[in-house]
Amino acid sequence: MDLRIHRRALLLGATGAAATATAGLKAPAVAQNAPVRLGWLATLEGPFATGGQDGFRCMQMLLEQHNNQAGGRRIEVVRESSNAQADVALARARKLAEQDRVDMIIGPLSGAEGIALRDYSRTLAGKTIVNGSSGASDTTLRNASPNFFRFSTDGVQWMAGLGNHVRRTMNVEEVAVLAGDYAFPYAQVFGFSLEFCRAGGRATYLFSPLGTTDFSSIIARIPRSAGALVVVHGGTDGLAFMTQYAQAGGNLPLLGGSVMADQTMLSARGPHRRIMMGMVSAGPLADVHEEPSWKEFVARYRSRWLNEGGFQSPSIHGFNYYTAQQAVLMALEQVRGDLSGDQKAFQAALAGLRFKNVMGADLHLDHNRQAVSDIFLNRIEERDGRAQTVTFGRTPQVNQTLGVPEAQFLALGAPSRDNTGCVAAS
Amino acid sequence: MSGGRPSPAALASVALLAALALLPLLIPPFWTANIFGRAFVYGIVAMSLTFLATYGGFVSLAQTMMGGVAGYVAAVLVPDSVPSLVGGVPYAAAIPVALLAATASGLLVGAVAVRTQGIYLLMITLALAVGFHLFAQANIAWFNGYEGIRNVVGPEVFGLPFRNTFVFYYAALGSAALLYALVLYVVRTPFGLVLQGIRDNPRRVSALGYDAALHRIAAFGLAGFIAGCGGLLVTFYNIGISPGSIGLGPTVNVLVMCVIGGLGHPIGAFVGALVFTLFDTFAADIYDRDRFNTLVGAVFLLIVLVSPDGVLGLAKRAVAPLRGRRRVGPAAGAAPNTGAPLAAEE
Numbered sequence: 093m094d095l096r097i098h099r100r101a102l103l104l105g106a107t108g109a110a111a112t113a114t115a116g117l118k119a120p121a122v123a124q125n126a127p128v129r130l131g132w133l134a135t136l137e138g139p140f141a142t143g144g145q146d147g148f149r150c151m152q153m154l155l156e157q158h159n160n161q162a163g164g165r166r167i168e169v170v171r172e173s174s175n176a177q178a179d180v181a182l183a184r185a186r187k188l189a190e191q192d193r194v195d196m197i198i199g200p201l202s203g204a205e206g207i208a209l210r211d212y213s214r215t216l217a218g219k220t221i222v223n224g225s226s227g228a229s230d231t232t233l234r235n236a237s238p239n240f241f242r243f244s245t246d247g248v249q250w251m252a253g254l255g256n257h258v259r260r261t262m263n264v265e266e267v268a269v270l271a272g273d274y275a276f277p278y279a280q281v282f283g284f285s286l287e288f289c290r291a292g293g294r295a296t297y298l299f300s301p302l303g304t305t306d307f308s309s310i311i312a313r314i315p316r317s318a319g320a321l322v323v324v325h326g327g328t329d330g331l332a333f334m335t336q337y338a339q340a341g342g343n344l345p346l347l348g349g350s351v352m353a354d355q356t357m358l359s360a361r362g363p364h365r366r367i368m369m370g371m372v373s374a375g376p377l378a379d380v381h382e383e384p385s386w387k388e389f390v391a392r393y394r395s396r397w398l399n400e401g402g403f404q405s406p407s408i409h410g411f412n413y414y415t416a417q418q419a420v421l422m423a424l425e426q427v428r429g430d431l432s433g434d435q436k437a438f439q440a441a442l443a444g445l446r447f448k449n450v451m452g453a454d455l456h457l458d459h460n461r462q463a464v465s466d467i468f469l470n471r472i473e474e475r476d477g478r479a480q481t482v483t484f485g486r487t488p489q490v491n492q493t494l495g496v497p498e499a500q501f502l503a504l505g506a507p508s509r510d511n512t513g514c515v516a517a518s
Numbered sequence: 519m520s521g522g523r524p525s526p527a528a529l530a531s532v533a534l535l536a537a538l539a540l541l542p543l544l545i546p547p548f549w550t551a552n553i554f555g556r557a558f559v560y561g562i563v564a565m566s567l568t569f570l571a572t573y574g575g576f577v578s579l580a581q582t583m584m585g586g587v588a589g590y591v592a593a594v595l596v597p598d599s600v601p602s603l604v605g606g607v608p609y610a611a612a613i614p615v616a617l618l619a620a621t622a623s624g625l626l627v628g629a630v631a632v633r634t635q636g637i638y639l640l641m642i643t644l645a646l647a648v649g650f651h652l653f654a655q656a657n658i659a660w661f662n663g664y665e666g667i668r669n670v671v672g673p674e675v676f677g678l679p680f681r682n683t684f685v686f687y688y689a690a691l692g693s694a695a696l697l698y699a700l701v702l703y704v705v706r707t708p709f710g711l712v713l714q715g716i717r718d719n720p721r722r723v724s725a726l727g728y729d730a731a732l733h734r735i736a737a738f739g740l741a742g743f744i745a746g747c748g749g750l751l752v753t754f755y756n757i758g759i760s761p762g763s764i765g766l767g768p769t770v771n772v773l774v775m776c777v778i779g780g781l782g783h784p785i786g787a788f789v790g791a792l793v794f795t796l797f798d799t800f801a802a803d804i805y806d807r808d809r810f811n812t813l814v815g816a817v818f819l820l821i822v823l824v825s826p827d828g829v830l831g832l833a834k835r836a837v838a839p840l841r842g843r844r845r846v847g848p849a850a851g852a853a854p855n856t857g858a859p860l861a862a863e864e
Contacts, residue, residue, distance in 0.1 A: 137811065171802075172802060173802065173810075175767070176762075177760070177762030177763070177765070177767070178666065178756070178758070178760045178762055178763070179752075179756045179760070179762060179763045179768075180762070182756055182757070183552070183556070183798070183799070186548070186551075186552050187548070187552065187799055190547065190548035190551075190552065191546075191548040191552070191799075203664075203665065204664060204665045204666065204760050204762065207665060207668050208668065208756070208757065208758065208760075211668055211669055211757045211758065212757065215681060228665065230600075230665075234600070235600060235669070273656065274655070274663060274664040275663060275664045275665050301656065506601065508658050508663075509658060510658070
């Protein structure tokens with residue numbers, strides 16, 4: 093008890109002092125000497141632990157580059173970890189905001205967590221949440237929150253360009269879409285189908301639950317008339333499907349979702365590597381991209397992290413967290429570290445940012461504080477003795493509704509198994 | 519409670535309740551809502567298991583599922599939830615329906631598991647819990663799959679939003695105290711005594727003419743109601759519910775809370791939930807952020823090693839020498855809470 097009373101007295105004293113300092117003096121000098129407290133939230137446990145670690149790596153690299161300073165104030169980081177579950181992410185965010193008293197949170201990593209934190213951010217007057225790498229479209233598309241910002245593109249946006257590539261460049265009329273049976277693949281399927289069906293394509297959808305190991309019944313159901321396969325599986329599901337499809341002698345051209353053509357898949361050994369060479373996918377980044385800023389970023393990442401458990405090339409999560417923190421630092425510079433007035437100036441600076449991310453893509457936020465940026469078409473090629481994704485096309489300035497007017501897009505409903513976005517052009 | 523003078527235990531309970539009611543004046547809001555408030559609501563779910571395990575001898579892993587049923591029913595019914603599946607039902611109507619559904623789910627689990635004991639009961643309830651979790655994750659029409667149902671903000675109390683720190687704290691404290699009193703009352707009724715009889719010797723209870731199966735099912739129903747109250751409060755606290763909240767992790771966490779606190783008396787569930795919440799929140803500050811679960815696990819092991827009957831057992835052993843000296847007969851008969859530790863029952 094004693095300890096708590098002390099603690100409370102201390103807090104009272106501190107808040108009292110802070111209140112007089114801000115109200116009485118209104119001196120920016122006082123505020124600027126105190127560090128900005130930044131909360132990092134990513135998944136260091138559970139299925140996306142490697143992605144969360146990579147997010148922290150990239151943000152640390154960026155802070156080191158800035159000498160832990162922005163807008164004349166020192167940056168202090170408080171790290172927290174969740175396990176990709178919404179309620180755990182929420183408990184950690186509450187601790188960051190209410191106990192550790194951070195000024196802003198960068199995170200979380202996965203879809204359901206993002207929606208939970210978006211809801212929480214509404215109650216957090218005077219603080220800001222900048223999304224880390226979560227990619228559910230509803231986080232910003234429906235019921236957007238005024239202090240939740242997302243500088244990464246979502247799962248629907250990531251598929252931009254792929255549908256047109258299949259229908260127009262490859263001239264395929266009918267495809268089979270194989271996808272996992274949960275929210276992220278739904279969003280990716282939606283993004284692909286919206287373009288592909290508008291361009292006159294037809295698709296058969298074969299969903300299978302996350303964690304499927306035997307795909308033989310799915311492979312048997314691929315229609316004979318299909319001219320290509322679109323595979324929107326990730327992780328072990330993707331590997332299992334590719335291996336079994338290769339062993340079954342499959343030879344249709346392959347297209348992949350954004351987490352399909354991923355280093356975890358490409359570095360695994362097995363028959364899937366043969367059929368994955370030349371596979372086309374779409375996403376916000378690639379391993380090899382002829383842009384000086386990207387080459388410099390990858391080189392910096394490799395020299396900093398390759399010997400400390402890093403990947404061969406930054407992961408999508410690392411890239412997203414890096415971009416989010418870039419935006420935070422830029423906005424802090426603009427307001428010269430001034431977070432007074434419930435961070436209104438800082439949030440306005442965030443909302444008004446226009447910059448090029450390390451992929452060299454122009455980036456700005458829309459009215460829901462959601463990123464509009466370029467999406468790349470990638471092909472898997474053999475480079476430096478290993479399989480890597482290489483960019484060969486770019487869809488500029490993809491917004492959250494893929495160019496469809498927002499009201500019309502919202503009327504289509506949220507992506508699901510029964511709402512694949514395959515509607516012919518009217 | 520048994521007429522005349524109140525027992526020391528009752529006096530202590532009232533004093534503890536008064537202390538907890540005044541607590542928010544002394545501690546920062548974060549501690550009020552996110553340590554104590556959270557410990558109360560998870561403690562309620564844990565207490566439903568303690569009730570079954572202590573007085574019936576049934577270790578069930580389906581308590582999180584029963585709480586989840588209440589959470590999901592409320593989430594589907596209430597206004598402003600996202601996505602709105604039914605919506606528009608006011609909280610005053612949605613909450614009783616949700617509790618009814620949780621009670622029904624408890625009865626159902628009890629009926630399905632009525633002929634199993636020990637490890638088999640554990641397995642069948644685990645199977646039901648995991649089955650419900652996977653069903654909620656796969657079903658889009660009613661549960662909205664993996665993302666679950668968000669923006670379940672809870673009812674307004676006296677014009678204040680439920681997520682107001684103090685509203686939440688006192689709602690959690692009030693519910694916990696009422697349900698705690700309910701459990702203590704029920705175990706002294708004839709029903710509760712038969713339940714303890716079933717725990718100790720089901721065959722003899724049957725020979726006396728009681729329907730053991732019916733009593734078991736009813737006990738699961740009551741546990742379902744208690745878990746449902748906890749599940750509802752957890753759902754309001756989390757501003758929604760998703761399959762992650764009723765998965766294997768949370769299910770095991772409830773068991774961990776019960777074991778840390780000690781099976782033996784319902785208060786153990788709350789002690790365990792408080793210890794668990796403290797470590798879950800602050801372990802990352804004490805120990806390496808990448809590996810703080812190691813610390814949580816080590817503390818759990820330590821408590822179980824040092825005191826197989828949890829924190830309660832530690833406390834009991836600490837005060838036993840003091841008590842021994844001034845023990846004077848009849849009060850001991852009324853207290854049912856000295857039941858044998860669970861392990862000794864097989």
